[in-house]
Amino acid sequence: MVRRPVSLTLRNSGARFQAFFEEQPVYDLKLLRDNLDHIRTTLGRRGHDVPWADLRKLSEERRAATTQVEQLRHELNKGSEEVARLRRAKEPAEAAVAAMKQLGDRIKDADGTLRKVEEALTDVALRIPNLPHASVPVGADASENVEVRRWGTIPSFSAPPKPHWEVGENLGILDFDRAAKIAGARFSVMTGAGARLERALINYMLDRHTTKHGYREVIPPLMVNRPTMTGTGQLPKFEEDLFRLRDEEYFLIPTAEVPVTNLHREEILNEDGLPLRYTAYTPCFRREAGSYGKDTRGLIRLHQFNKVELVVFTTPDRSYEELERLTGHAESILQGLNLPYRVITLSTGDMGFSAAKTYDLEVWLPSQQQYREISSCSNFESFQARRAGIKYRPAGGKKDAKTDFVHTLNGSGLAVGRTVVAILENFQQPDGSVEIPSVLRPYMGGMERMTKELV
RNA sequence: GGAGAGGUGCGAGAGUGGACGAAUCGACAUGCUUGGAAAGCAUGCGUCCCGGCAACGGGACCGUGGGUUCGAAUCCCACCCUCUCCGCCA
Numbered sequence: 001m002v003r004r005p006v007s008l009t010l011r012n013s014g015a016r017f018q019a020f021f022e023e024q025p026v027y028d029l030k031l032l033r034d035n036l037d038h039i040r041t042t043l044g045r046r047g048h049d050v051p052w053a054d055l056r057k058l059s060e061e062r063r064a065a066t067t068q069v070e071q072l073r074h075e076l077n078k079g080s081e082e083v084a085r086l087r088r089a090k091e092p093a094e095a096a097v098a099a100m101k102q103l104g105d106r107i108k109d110a111d112g113t114l115r116k117v118e119e120a121l122t123d124v125a126l127r128i129p130n131l132p133h134a135s136v137p138v139g140a141d142a143s144e145n146v147e148v149r150r151w152g153t154i155p156s157f158s159a160p161p162k163p164h165w166e167v168g169e170n171l172g173i174l175d176f177d178r179a180a181k182i183a184g185a186r187f188s189v190m191t192g193a194g195a196r197l198e199r200a201l202i203n204y205m206l207d208r209h210t211t212k213h214g215y216r217e218v219i220p221p222l223m224v225n226r227p228t229m230t231g232t233g234q235l236p237k238f239e240e241d242l243f244r245l246r247d248e249e250y251f252l253i254p255t256a257e258v259p260v261t262n263l264h265r266e267e268i269l270n271e272d273g274l275p276l277r278y279t280a281y282t283p284c285f286r287r288e289a290g291s292y293g294k295d296t297r298g299l300i301r302l303h304q305f306n307k308v309e310l311v312v313f314t315t316p317d318r319s320y321e322e323l324e325r326l327t328g329h330a331e332s333i334l335q336g337l338n339l340p341y342r343v344i345t346l347s348t349g350d351m352g353f354s355a356a357k358t359y360d361l362e363v364w365l366p367s368q369q370q371y372r373e374i375s376s377c378s379n380f381e382s383f384q385a386r387r388a389g390i391k392y393r394p395a396g397g398k399k400d401a402k403t404d405f406v407h408t409l410n411g412s413g414l415a416v417g418r419t420v421v422a423i424l425e426n427f428q429q430p431d432g433s434v435e436i437p438s439v440l441r442p443y444m445g446g447m448e449r450m451t452k453e454l455v
Numbered sequence: 456g457g458a459g460a461g462g463u464g465c466g467a468g469a470g471u472g473g474a475c476g477a478a479u480c481g482a483c484a485u486g487c488u489u490g491g492a493a494a495g496c497a498u499g500c501g502u503c504c505c506g507g508c509a510a511c512g513g514g515a516c517c518g519u520g521g522g523u524u525c526g527a528a529u530c531c532c533a534c535c536c537u538c539u540c541c542g543c544c545a
Contacts, residue, residue: 029504030504030505062505063505063506066504066505066514067505067506067513067514069505069514070504070505070506070513070514070515071513071514073513073514073515074513074514076525076526077514077526079525079526080473080525080526081473081474081526082525083473083525083526084473084474084525084526085473087473088473093525096525097524097525097526098525099525100525100526101524101525103525104524104525104526268465268501268502391502403502
């Protein structure tokens with residue numbers, strides 16, 4: 001496909017917000033204030049822990065304090081001009097200077113108040129989840145998710161299928177004991193054909209997304225700063241889910257969504273260049289605090305896992321079309337591998353903090369006799385764009401050329417470790433070997449099946 | 456890590472205390488001109504906040520934060536980033 005170069009514009013934001021950004025990102029406080037009731041109603045249960053009364057109070061305080069500071073400054077500006085005029089006219093200016101000096105102190109006070117209010121307001125605002133799209137089923141939790149479609153044939157086995165960790169350990173390609181020794185629980189070691197399978201999957205996914213689906217490949221930093229984590233919504237509310245370095249203010253990324261979406265933080269994109277589609281393979285790091293006892297064995301829930309991510313920046317009018325498309329791109333990987341799966345729409349109660357609408361792809365796991373998440377594809381609408389200051393300038397010739405926030409989307413395409421799980425389980429043979437999906441064989445030196453490896 | 460230079464609008468680049476939100480050139484947009492284009496001419500062209508239906512009015516922003524001053528892009532301090540050289544390193 002022909003890719004037009006995208007010229008970028010660094011955003012020169014207002015000083016107050018630029019200053020804030022060192023600690024906290026830009027947030028659209030005006031939008032919030034004007035739509036407080038609407039937001040509260042639409043959020044419903046999703047907004048149960050938002051301090052709405054404080055929010056309203058702080059919004060009004062901010063308005064009042066802003067007006068006051070600006071009036072005082074206006075006086076000061078006029079007064080200073082007067083001083084300059086008097087000096088030029090060689091007239092005495094002492095009185096005016098003294099008055100302005102006093103004014104300056106008042107401004108300092110008023111500005112301090114305003115700053116405190118804005119800081120408090122922003123902190124609350126950043127903890128408000130995104131509004132669900134109208135098409136999202138209202139529900140309390142995962143039990144009210146709605147299945148959209150199924151694909152593939154569920155395999156049948158003559159004997160009960162083994163869980164992937166047994167299959168993998170028997171083959172000698174997964175080693176959880178040594179992983180625990182060198183790191184701890186919720187880590188894995190893959191060896192031999194297992195490691196190669198992981199690498200083959202990464203390459204297969206990246207190749208498909210870059211050559212067939214039009215994504216641009218990115219290798220981003222795996223450690224990022226606080227504004228970046230705030231831009232995509234991980235901070236300030238979910239700091240306990242992240243690994244943080246001790247000596248520097250860096251966090252390990254929980255998904256490539258974070259660095260890739262923030263590629264364009266504080267930028268104004270040209271509409272001509274949209275949609276922008278990126279794909280990135282990265283390891284992902286998650287503390288999994290609060291998931292004790294869940295999926296304690298195997299590759300399902302680890303502190304470190306590999307994922308190929310898809311990220312899209314688009315205009316608001318096209319974002320839902322893009323969500324379908326992106327979900328289809330993730331599905332095409334499962335289809336290529338011939339893994340049975342289903343697509344579900346998450347209900348309002350099961351959706352993540354930043355999402356407006358989410359489709360989960362769930363792959364069939366024979367040992368569990370159920371579908372398990374392998375990809376999550378979301379439209380964030382302008383939620384991340386507002387936090388991260390990502391806008392676009394309408395294409396030339398349009399009458400109303402005001403900039404607007406882009407919509408951001410992302411999806412796993414796919415979680416690599418869980419894909420290994422699905423392959424080991426769905427394609428396990430009675431003799432303990434595992435058949436390799438044909439599309440992966442070129443990536444594995446022609447290997448057709450994995451058999452027991454002696455180490 | 457050490458030494459030096461530097462960070463201004465979409466880009467280049469001027470600006471060392473007051474008439475600077477910022478010259479000039481380029482890019483871009485609209486219009487005129489043209490068979491069409493180029494060139495030329497004219498006009499326009501930053502972002503954010505507050506108020507306003509709007510027209511518009513006001514405020515802020517020259518890497519970030521703080522300070523000096525009646526007044527800061529301009530002076531002082533700290534930090535961040537970029538570049539050059541040295542050290543170290545894959």
